Amino acid sequence: MAESTLQRLKSDWERFLHEPLPKPLWRFVLERYGVDIRSNYAGFPVPLLVGKASGQLSMEPHQVRMDGQAGLGFCVLKTVIAQDAQGNCSMKAWALPVTKMKVERIRGQDGTEGWTVTWVGRGWHKSFAAYLKFFEKALAIGAEHDMLVIPSIKAHLPASMDEEWRIGEYDFTVGELLKVWRTYYPDKPMPLEFDFSPTLAGSDRAKQQETIRHWLVNVPKLVRQAAEKATALPSKQAIRIGIKVFNALFDDAFQLEMLLTLLTEAAKGDGADFIVYANRLFDPNREFEGVKGVAYGGPDLSARNLRVLSQLANLRWQGLLPTWLPISGTGNVCNGSIAFRYLSCGCTTLQIHTFFQLPLSCYAKRTGSRIERALHQLLFDPEDGLLVWLLMAKERLGVEPLTVDALTQHDWNSIIGQRR
Numbered sequence: 052m053a054e055s056t057l058q059r060l061k062s063d064w065e066r067f068l069h070e071p072l073p074k075p076l077w078r079f080v081l082e083r084y085g086v087d088i089r090s091n092y093a094g095f096p097v098p099l100l101v102g103k104a105s106g107q108l109s110m111e112p113h114q115v116r117m118d119g120q121a122g123l124g125f126c127v128l129k130t131v132i133a134q135d136a137q138g139n140c141s142m143k144a145w146a147l148p149v150t151k152m153k154v155e156r157i158r159g160q161d162g163t164e165g166w167t168v169t170w171v172g173r174g175w176h177k178s179f180a181a182y183l184k185f186f187e188k189a190l191a192i193g194a195e196h197d198m199l200v201i202p203s204i205k206a207h208l209p210a211s212m213d214e215e216w217r218i219g220e221y222d223f224t225v226g227e228l229l230k231v232w233r234t235y236y237p238d239k240p241m242p243l244e245f246d247f248s249p250t251l252a253g254s255d256r257a258k259q260q261e262t263i264r265h266w267l268v269n270v271p272k273l274v275r276q277a278a279e280k281a282t283a284l285p286s287k288q289a290i291r292i293g294i295k296v297f298n299a300l301f302d303d304a305f306q307l308e309m310l311l312t313l314l315t316e317a318a319k320g321d322g323a324d325f326i327v328y329a330n331r332l333f334d335p336n337r338e339f340e341g342v343k344g345v346a347y348g349g350p351d352l353s354a355r356n357l358r359v360l361s362q363l364a365n366l367r368w369q370g371l372l373p374t375w376l377p378i379s380g381t382g383n384v385c386n387g388s389i390a391f392r393y394l395s396c397g398c399t400t401l402q403i404h405t406f407f408q409l410p411l412s413c414y415a416k417r418t419g420s421r422i423e424r425a426l427h428q429l430l431f432d433p434e435d436g437l438l439v440w441l442l443m444a445k446e447r448l449g450v451e452p453l454t455v456d457a458l459t460q461h462d463w464n465s466i467i468g469q470r471r
């Protein structure tokens with residue numbers, strides 16, 4: 052990278068250690084570096100390719116406000132467990148309150164040090180009515196800050212091929228969320244993430260590959276039908292369905308098969324509209340607070356996700372996929388090289404949980420919210436921030452400005468190798 056550009060980056064890094072990040076961030080970066088860090092999530096434009104992943108950090112309006120103030124592109128709300136109109140909820144076991152949450156160091160199989168959050172909670176544990184109120188408040192905050200707000204659900208998943216789907220859970224939950232969304236955005240489809248959480252991996256429900264395939268094929272259809280029933284519109288006008296893929300307890304080939312199943316169904320016209328890849332790993336033998344089996348993240352999570360996503364990207368480059376869908380990457384996004392790899396595998400956005408939750412001493416920036424400190428580090432770090440990587444890509448490609456889309460048209464493995 053040109054010395055003058057590197058100097059500019061170093062001076063911005065230093066400056067924003069103490070000053071707030073500029074607003075809007077994308078304009079500053081575009082004008083100063085010729086790099087466009089806007090992108091799209093599920094086909095919707097977002098002002099920053101980084102957003103917050105669903106979880107404990109998106110359960111309260113003040114958390115959503117902090118995201119908007121820091122300039123995140125989007126915020127995915129905590130997963131609510133679906134219920135039918137009578138309040139029946141087949142996945143109730145996933146609505147545990149959090150008892151204890153621990154942010155701790157974890158070492159990856161290759162020796163890399165990272166962080167993971169260990170806890171025993173699962174989905175939203177307050178009432179569904181409370182979730183709807185929260186969703187409404189979050190939409191208002193999102194609108195104030197030009198930040199896309201996305202609800203997340205988990206609904207009935209049959210444990211075997213013979214079990215009937217509880218369609219009432221899909222219809223009621225999607226319908227109620229759409230009522231709230233449409234008071235804000237009557238003409239815009241509602242983005243929705245469907246959470247296949249890592250804790251499913253350890254449950255009896257996910258023991259069979261055939262059952263998991265059955266879910267991936269049918270969940271988008273059921274959500275689509277629910278949206279049509281609720282709005283009397285063609286589903287594509289009412290909703291954009293994202294499947295948040297989980298890391299099952301099978302091998303990488305099965306992970307790839309899950310993605311291929313989603314793409315094949317999408318090509319037929321009634322599958323998912325976008326993919327979130329991929330929720331945390333699951334260790335069935337580890338114990339925490341008396342519960343056996345815990346989800347974890349850190350270096351092994353990003354290594355596995357990137358291994359699978361790069362195989363998918365290779366198939367894409369060879370023209371071997373039935374179609375392509377927008378992908379939002381999640382899993383140990385904590386520095387520029389990991390973020391850049393997700394983008395170069397075809398992800399258009401990145402969603403973060405753990406890196407927004409570290410002890411304050413882990414961020415170089417000494418002022419502002421955790422979200423702002425993390426963004427400063429992720430983008431501006433002159434050693435391994437995302438801008439270093441994007442500027443290098445811009446130089447290689449000779450394009451001005453560099454966009455996220457341009458990244459996927461090149462095989463970056465060689466330069467990633469060189470810089471490491």
Ligand SMILES: Cc1cc2nc3c(=O)[nH]c(=O)nc-3n(C[C@H](O)[C@H](O)[C@H](O)COP(=O)(O)O)c2cc1C
Pocket residue numbers: 104105106107129130152168170173174175203246247248295329330331348349352381382383384402403404405406
């Ligand atoms: C404490 C905690 C709670 C989470 N809760 C949810 C959830 O309710 N729904 C969901 O889809 N993902 C949930 N996740 C997964 C995150 O959204 C994210 O995809 C995953 O942690 C990987 O990103 P990270 O490495 O940045 O944490 C949770 C993660 C953590 C650590």
